[in-house]
Amino acid sequence: MVQFDSALLYLALSALFSGVFIYKLIKNKVKIENASVCSLLSLFMLGIVCLYVVSGRFGLTLFIGACVLYYISIPVRQMLSTQGKAVLITGCDSGLGHALAKHLDERGVLVFAGVLDKDGPGALELSRVCSSKLSLVQLDVTNSSEIKTVYDEVKSRVQDAGLWGIVHNAGVLGYVADGELLPISVYKQCMDVNFIGAVEVTKMLMPLLRKSKGRLVTISSMAGHTPIPGFAPYAASKAALSMFSAVMRQDLLKWGVKVAAIHPSGFKTNIFGSQEHWSSQDQNILDNIMPEVKDDYGEDYLATLKDLHHQMFTFSSSDLSPVLEDVCHALLSTNPYSSYTPGTCAYLIPCLFRYFPLWVYDNFAKLTFHIHRNILPRSLRISQTHSKAD
Template identity: 65%
Template sequence: MAHLNSRLLYLAVGVFFSGSALHKLMKNKVKIENASVSGLLSLLILGIFCFFVLSDTAGLTLLTLACTIYYYSIPVRDMLSAEGKSVLITGCDSGFGHALAKHLDKLGVHVFAGVLDKKGPGAEELKRVCSTHLCLIQLNITNCEEIRKAYKEISSYIQDAGLWGIVHNAGVLGYVADGELIPFSVYRQCMEVNFLGAVQVTQIFAPLLRKSKGRLVSISSMGGHVPLNGFAAYASSKAALSMFSAVMRQDLSKWGVKVAVVCPSGFRTNIFGSQNQVILDNVMPDVKEDYGEDYIENLKGLYHTLHKFGSSDLSPVMEDACHALLAQTPNFLYTPGRLAYLIPCLYYYFPQWISDWMGMQAFQISRNMLPRALRNNNKSIY
C-alpha cells in the first residue's frame, strides 16, 4: 500500500508539473529548443533516481524543488514597447538585414539601416517600402572612417536618448570548399567582415548602448558552434563572433546591456555564390594535381544543394531577432531553423565519429566524388 501511495504521489507531481509547464510554454510561445531539452531530460533522470534510490520524503522533496526551479526558468514573453527605440542594423542591402529592417520598421522602431551602397537596389527598395522612420546609413564595417561617420550621424539623430540596439548582421561566406583549397584572402575577408568589423562597430557604438542600457545582437551561424565540412573560413569567423558576443555579454552586464546571439541553421539568402575559377587560379600546382580540376569544378554542386535545402522563409530569424531586441528577458542564444538545436546536441553529447560521419556524408553526397589522388589510390577519406 505504501509503495502504491508513493507511486501516486510521484504521478501527481509529474502531472501537475507537466501541465503547468506546458501551459506556460504555450502561453509564452516558447520554442522547444529554448525550453531547454537538456533540462527536461535531466528532470526525467532525476525523477527515476528519486523514485528508486531515495526515500519517499527526500525523493519527492528534491523532485518538487527541481521542477519548481525549472518552471520559473521558462522565459516569459513580456515584450517591451518599440516606441521611441532606435536600432542600427548592419548589412541591410539584402538577406537577413534587409528583411529585419523592414520588419522592425513595421513595428515602429526607428531603424538605422547600414548599407554598402545607398544607391543600390536593396537600399532603394527600403526607401520605397519603409516609413520615414527608417534612415539609410552608408556603412562599410571594414572601413573605420565610415563607422565613425555613421556614429556621428546617428548620434545627431538620437541626441541624449541613446541607441537601443545594434544588430551585427553584415557578413560574407566566401567559398564552400575544402579548407586547403580556399584562398587565404577569403579567410582574411571573412575575419574582417564577420568578426573584426563587428568588433569595431561595437567598440565605437558601445557608449550609445550603455546610455540606453540596450541590446547587442549578433547574427552568427550554426557553423560557429559545430564544425561543418567546406565552411572553414566562414565558420571560423562566426565562431570568433559568437565567442566575442559571449564575453561581451559578461562585460556589458554591469552596464545593464543585454547581449544575444542568433545562430540560424540553413536559410536561402544571396550570401551563397560560386567562383570556382578563383580557386583554380590561386591553388598551388601540386594541390591542384592531388584534388583534380574536375573535383574543384564539381564544388559548384554544393551551392545548388545548399540552396535546395535552405529555407526561403526568413520569419523564424526575424522573430528571434525581435525577441532578442524587445523581450523583457531575452535569451542569450537563439537557434532558428530546421535541426538548429539538434545539430549542436549531436555534436556535443554524442560520440565524435557520429557527427563527423554525418557531416562527411552530406559533403560527399552533394558531389559524389573524391579528390583525384584518393580515387587513383582507391582510398577513402577515412
C-alpha cells in the first residue's frame, strides 16, 4: 500500500513537472532537439530508480531536485536589440539568402547582401523592396578579389563597431546521381562554393567579426551529417562545412564570437536549379561517362536521373520561415544554440542514422529519398535474372 501511494505521488509530481516543462518549452519556442532529450529520458529513469531503489524522503528529494535543475537548464528566449548590428549574407540573389536579407532588413539590421549579379532580378528586387540601409555587394565566394573588395566596403561602413554577423548561405547542389556517375567537375564545384568559399570569406572578414564579438552562422544541410543516396558531392562539401563550423566554434570561444550551424531539411530554393540545368547535366553525364560504366548501369537507369529534379522539388517545403527563425535566433539570441535543424524530420532522420542499425536507416533512406527505388542498374538485373534461372 505504501509502495502504491509512493507511485501515485511520483506520478503526480511527474505530471506536474511535465506541464511546467511543456509550458516553458512552448513559451520560449524551444525545439525538442534543444531541450536536451537525453536529460529528459535520464530524468524519467531517475524517477523510477528513486521510487523502487532509493525510496523514502531522500529519493523524493533527489527526484524533485533533478526536475528543478532540468527546468532551470531549459533555454530562455532573450533576444538582443538589432540597433547598430551589421550582417553579411552570401548568396542573396534568390531563395533563402534573398528571403533572409529582406527579413533582417525589416527587423532593422544593417544588411550587406552578397549577390552574384548586382544587376540581376534578385538584386534589383532587394533594392526596390528593402530599406535604404541595405547594401548590395558583388560577391562570388569563389573570387578572392571580390571577397577582398567586400571586406574593404564593409570595413569602411561599420568602422569601429565591427561586423556583427556573417551568414554563409551561398551554395550549389550540382546534380543528384550515383557517386560513380557524377563528373569530377561537380565535386569540385560543390567544394569550391559550399566549403572553400565559406572558409575564405570567414578568414577575410573575421577581424571585423572579432571586433564586435559577433556571430558566425553557416547554412549547412541535413545531408552534412546524414548520408543521402545520390548526394555524394553536395553531402561531402556540407560535411566539411559543418566540421569547419564546429572547430571554429571552439577556436573563437576565447574571442567571444559565437558560432552556429543550421542543418535544414528540404526547402524549395534555387539550389535545385532549373529543369533546363538538370537536363544539361544529365546530358553531360551521358556524354562523358566511360562506355563500360554506361553499359553496366544501362540507359534506362540513367534516364531516371532526370526525374529526380521534379521529385525533390515536389517533396520540399515552400515555407522558409523555420529556417529564417533559426538564423535570426542564431544571430540575435543572447544564448544561441550551436546547431539548428529546421524543417520536416531534420532532427529525427539524423537520429535514425546515428542510433539505429545501419540496415534500418539504409532501407528508410531508399524508401524516403526516392533514389531509384524501382530499378536496378542493367548488369545487376541481368545477374539476378541468371541467378533465378539457375
